[in-house]
Each structure stands twice: as C-alpha cells, then as structure tokens.
Amino acid sequence: MTHFFTRFNPNTSRWLPALTALALASGCATIGSDRFIEAPELVSGNPLQAELNTSSPANLNNGSRYSAHWFCATDAVPNAFYTFQAPFPAELTLFNQQGWLIDQANVMPGASTPVDILMGPTIGQCSLLVVNGNDSEAYGPYRLIEQAIANPDDTLSTDQSLLGSIDADTGRIRYPLSVDSPTQISITLRDASRSLGMSLSGPAVNADAKACGSSTLTLDAYLEPGNYELELLTNRRPVADADEYEMPDTALPCGDALVDEGSFYQLDTASTTLPQGIRNGGLLSHGDTLSGLLLSTAGNPYRLVLEQPSEVIVNLASDDFDTLLSVSGPDTELDNDDTGDGTNSQISSILMPGTYTVTAMSYESYPVDGLYTLGTQVTPFGGDLRNEGEIAPNSSLIGIRSDTDNRYMMTIDEPSEVSISLNSGSFDTLLTLTGNGLNLSDDDGGGDTNSLITTIVQPGTYTLEIGSYSGNGMYNLSVSQSALSGTLMNSGELYSGDVVYGSLNSRSNLSYTLIVDAARTVRIDATSSAVDTLISLTGQGLALEDDDGGDGTNSRLEEYLPAGTYTLNIRGYSSDDSGQVRIEVQMDMSDAQS
Numbered sequence: 001m002t003h004f005f006t007r008f009n010p011n012t013s014r015w016l017p018a019l020t021a022l023a024l025a026s027g028c029a030t031i032g033s034d035r036f037i038e039a040p041e042l043v044s045g046n047p048l049q050a051e052l053n054t055s056s057p058a059n060l061n062n063g064s065r066y067s068a069h070w071f072c073a074t075d076a077v078p079n080a081f082y083t084f085q086a087p088f089p090a091e092l093t094l095f096n097q098q099g100w101l102i103d104q105a106n107v108m109p110g111a112s113t114p115v116d117i118l119m120g121p122t123i124g125q126c127s128l129l130v131v132n133g134n135d136s137e138a139y140g141p142y143r144l145i146e147q148a149i150a151n152p153d154d155t156l157s158t159d160q161s162l163l164g165s166i167d168a169d170t171g172r173i174r175y176p177l178s179v180d181s182p183t184q185i186s187i188t189l190r191d192a193s194r195s196l197g198m199s200l201s202g203p204a205v206n207a208d209a210k211a212c213g214s215s216t217l218t219l220d221a222y223l224e225p226g227n228y229e230l231e232l233l234t235n236r237r238p239v240a241d242a243d244e245y246e247m248p249d250t251a252l253p254c255g256d257a258l259v260d261e262g263s264f265y266q267l268d269t270a271s272t273t274l275p276q277g278i279r280n281g282g283l284l285s286h287g288d289t290l291s292g293l294l295l296s297t298a299g300n301p302y303r304l305v306l307e308q309p310s311e312v313i314v315n316l317a318s319d320d321f322d323t324l325l326s327v328s329g330p331d332t333e334l335d336n337d338d339t340g341d342g343t344n345s346q347i348s349s350i351l352m353p354g355t356y357t358v359t360a361m362s363y364e365s366y367p368v369d370g371l372y373t374l375g376t377q378v379t380p381f382g383g384d385l386r387n388e389g390e391i392a393p394n395s396s397l398i399g400i401r402s403d404t405d406n407r408y409m410m411t412i413d414e415p416s417e418v419s420i421s422l423n424s425g426s427f428d429t430l431l432t433l434t435g436n437g438l439n440l441s442d443d444d445g446g447g448d449t450n451s452l453i454t455t456i457v458q459p460g461t462y463t464l465e466i467g468s469y470s471g472n473g474m475y476n477l478s479v480s481q482s483a484l485s486g487t488l489m490n491s492g493e494l495y496s497g498d499v500v501y502g503s504l505n506s507r508s509n510l511s512y513t514l515i516v517d518a519a520r521t522v523r524i525d526a527t528s529s530a531v532d533t534l535i536s537l538t539g540q541g542l543a544l545e546d547d548d549g550g551d552g553t554n555s556r557l558e559e560y561l562p563a564g565t566y567t568l569n570i571r572g573y574s575s576d577d578s579g580q581v582r583i584e585v586q587m588d589m590s591d592a593q594s
Helices: 018-024 242-246
Strands: 003-004 047-051 066-074 079-084 090-096 100-109 115-119 126-133 140-146 161-165 172-179 183-191 197-202 207-208 210-212 216-223 226-233 258-260 264-273 289-294 302-306 310-317 323-329 332-336 345-351 354-362 370-379 388-389 396-400 406-412 416-423 428-435 438-442 451-457 460-470 475-485 491-494 499-504 512-517 520-529 532-539 543-545 555-561 564-572 579-587
Touching: 047 066, 047 126, 090 115, 090 258, 100 258, 161 451, 172 532, 183 197, 183 258, 197 216, 207 216, 210 475, 264 555, 289 354, 302 310, 302 370, 323 345, 332 345, 345 396, 345 475, 396 460, 406 416, 406 475, 416 428, 428 451, 438 579, 451 579, 460 475, 499 512, 499 564, 512 520, 512 579, 520 532, 532 555, 543 555, 555 564, 564 579
Parallel strands: 115 258, 388 406, 491 512
Antiparallel strands: 003 100, 047 140, 066 126, 079 115, 079 140, 090 100, 090 126, 161 264, 172 226, 183 216, 183 264, 197 207, 197 226, 210 216, 289 370, 302 354, 310 345, 310 370, 323 332, 323 354, 396 475, 406 460, 416 451, 416 475, 428 438, 428 460, 499 579, 512 564, 520 555, 520 579, 532 543, 532 564
C-alpha cells in the first residue's frame, strides 16, 4: 500500500470545531454526549476486519463512504498500535474525544507497506479513527491488525522497538547504544508530542534526524564498532522539507504513520550488519579507495578533514545505480552526477582548511540498493586560487564556483585579439565577457562542456563572469592576448592565410570573395562567441555549406577546390543572430595543382 501525508499543520488545526468532524461523519453525533459520534470500540486482542460498502454512512463532503472506531485508554491498555490494509484508496483521520482533528493520512493501494496507527489518549479519554473512501467509488474490505506495543526501556539496541514518555522536568531523554561490528542503522521516531528533535553521537558520528509528515523523525547512520548515544530533546523538532508536500501523487519515504497526540513516543531501530570490507561512513584520507553499500535515498556521508588548502578529487562509481556525489563544508556546496565515466560521478576542486561531508548517493529518487566504490585524492595546493579580482592578459588562475557567479576584471591597453578559455572537470561552464559595448557569452565553444571566447577588444576595462549551465566546482580561467593580426572588414577579397573580423547584424550576412589561385584543399573557419555561425560557399559549379563543423556552434568548411573565384557568405543559424565573427582562411600548399 503506497501512502503519503497530505499537507497538514497540527498547530493551525486546533481551532477546528467538532462540527468539522460531524460533517465528515454525516451528522451522527448525539447532542450532549461525551463522544461527538456514536461508533464501536476497538477491543485489544481482537483484530478487526470491516468493510466500506453502499450501505455504509455517506460523507457529506464528497459522497464517499466511511466507518469509525473509538479507542479508549485504560490503565491496563493505555496505547493501541494497528496497521491498516485495504485494496481501495482511503483517507484515515484521527480525532480526539472532543472532535478536534489530530492527524490524517491518505492511503493508496499498490505497495506492500501498510500504514501504522499509534493511539494513546489520556487515561479515561478516547480517540476516534475514521476510515473514509477517497471518492464515491472507493469501498471494499479493510483490516486493522493489532501490533504488539513496545515495552518501556532505558537502553537501546539495534533492531528494537520501545515505548517512552517525555520527561517534562528535563525535556531530555538519552539512550546508550553499542555496536560490535560495522553497522548501517535506521532509527524511526513516532512522536505524539510533535516537538522532539533526535540526534545520534559517538565515534566519528554526529547526526541529526530529519522530519517527515507531522509526527515522524528518521535518522540513518553508519556506525563503526563502539559506544554511541541517542538523544531526544523537546522543542527541537526540525522543519520538514517543504518539497515533500508538493508531490501529493508520490509516496513519501517516511509518511507511514497516523499518530495520536500526547507525551508518549515510539522508537524503532533497524540495522544491517555490513559485509566484510564494506565501509558506509567514517573518515576519508588521501589515497583511499573503499567499497560501500547504498541502502537508502539519504545516501552515505563520510568526513574529510583538511589542514591546508588542498586540491581534492573524489570519484564515485557503481555498476548498480546512477551515482550522485556531493561535497559540503565551509562556504562549499558541490554536487556532480555524470562527470565520471558513464553514470559515474567526480568532483574536482580546491578546498580550504576545514571539515567537509562527502555523500555518496543515487540519482534516482526512489530507494536503491547497490555497491559502489569511492576514491579520494588529496594534494597540497600552491597555485593562484582566486574567486574574484583582477586577471591580467596572458595569465591564468584557478577558482571555485559555488551557487553564485564569480567575476573578474580585465584591463586592455591596446587594440588586441584575446582568447579567454574557461575549463572545468566538475561542471558545465558558461563564460560571459562584457564592457566597451561588448556583451559576449559562450557555453561549449571550448570543446566538451568548456567555454571559449575569441574576439577583438579595444582599450578599456572588461568584466569576465564565470557561470554554470549546470553544477559547481573548480575551474581554470586563462586569458591570452596577442597583437591584432586580423583585419576588420565585412566584405572584400580573401586569400590564403587571411584572418578577418566581421560585424554581423541580425537578418543580414557577411559576404566575401574567396580567391583560390590553384586547385588545392581549403579550410575556412567562422568562429564567434555571439553567433551560431553558418558558412555558405558557391562558385565553380559548387554549392557548399556548414553549420557546426568546428567546435561548439562554430563552423568549419574543408574542401578540395578548383582554382577560381568563389562567393563566401557568413550568417547566423538564426536570422536574429548578431555579433562579431572571426573568419580564417587556410590553404594547403602541398596538394596544389596548376
């Protein structure tokens, strides 16, 4: 049974009057009674099998059918724990005796995991469970299967379930936990107070739980043999990820419980003893190549401690799943999906001294089990690392892009041809050059996912902006300046060895006359950081064209041409393209024929 919590805020629901419940229950309340609706009681020790059918009471909201069951707490039976199973889509709702809404969950058929229902009203009080079809066609049999209530306990072990109550005086509960072998542990807390935070600490572990739904906390961690402590603190509940509530058609990984309100909680642990040689956490060092076993969508976190600026390369590879790798730490949030071979991941970056978390994950959003290898290389860095400032012509530097673009200033003293390259093995680069009337950008002109801008610049100050089409990480920025070797011209005759720069306007083209003095191989390149170039060459009975024969969106036409005069047209692939275009003509003298 696939299940998910609807968006529900228990704090704002407290004002809901009993009339809301009465509407859900089609007006079956008795005025003046202690219970706002008449319904049978759940009896401990008696599993319940019931049915929604056409004779069941109708919900006035949508015409669907419902049934209801009271659970009343006694000294002998203060709590009840059930699982719900049904072949139809249902909404489960929990009310207190006065009719205030406590919790609700939607249940969809199709998955094997049932919904847990944990009830524990104050002794002498009752809670009402309402089973409602999602629409007028949703009915059929359902089961409430009673589960054993966990016993109170002061210690915690792997693969255990225990019931506890909050100490109002201290607001703090601690459980010691010991493991004898490398273990992957998952801890789930069902919190009736909806106020608790949960953390686990010990050798190389300091992990906080994540919230899901209105009452559940989950924590996954890798534990080396040793002693640990699990701590529960009141008024420390983390905020649930809002994205979880924006996918109502998707099952949430921990939205699997309907929980009463009160001062009690249920704590469950599940563990996997890892095979020999498998390490799902701990400290990473230079030269490490380890094997891990992915068991949850949260991934496996490792620690990396750096004492000095270092160049770090981390590789994550798996034959079982599409990998996703992240590195987070001081002013650093890096992630990578497929920079490595195939669907493997790699992050290469310069990191400052500090403690970092390296997390091995799966790209898939659903649970994936699989083996992987994680490799780490750390070497001291002594180069020029700058994320802003001045970059001089004919120099290079290394930078790190995080979530915002980095900017550099470049000063040019004389008319020049500049070539600016931006290369990265960690992300798909995007380079922008602005200033003195120029506004040029390039994504993949440098080959693969690297960027390259080659253009003519006049004296002045320019801004280089380091952006990303996707991802973050380390990059190399290089600026080459040379004396202006080309000619600025939008038309005219071109010969072997000529380099010209044309200024292309939208909805127009650059037109030149190409002179070939003898039959030979001719190569024509049209490159631009602003225009997706298109070359057309006609003459001597030939009509040739090229769009992206060069790097990126640049054009290259290479052909053996008879001697004669040709018309060369350069335009943009889109009629709206405009900007500077560099045209270079090269002729192979070795194969010339007179």
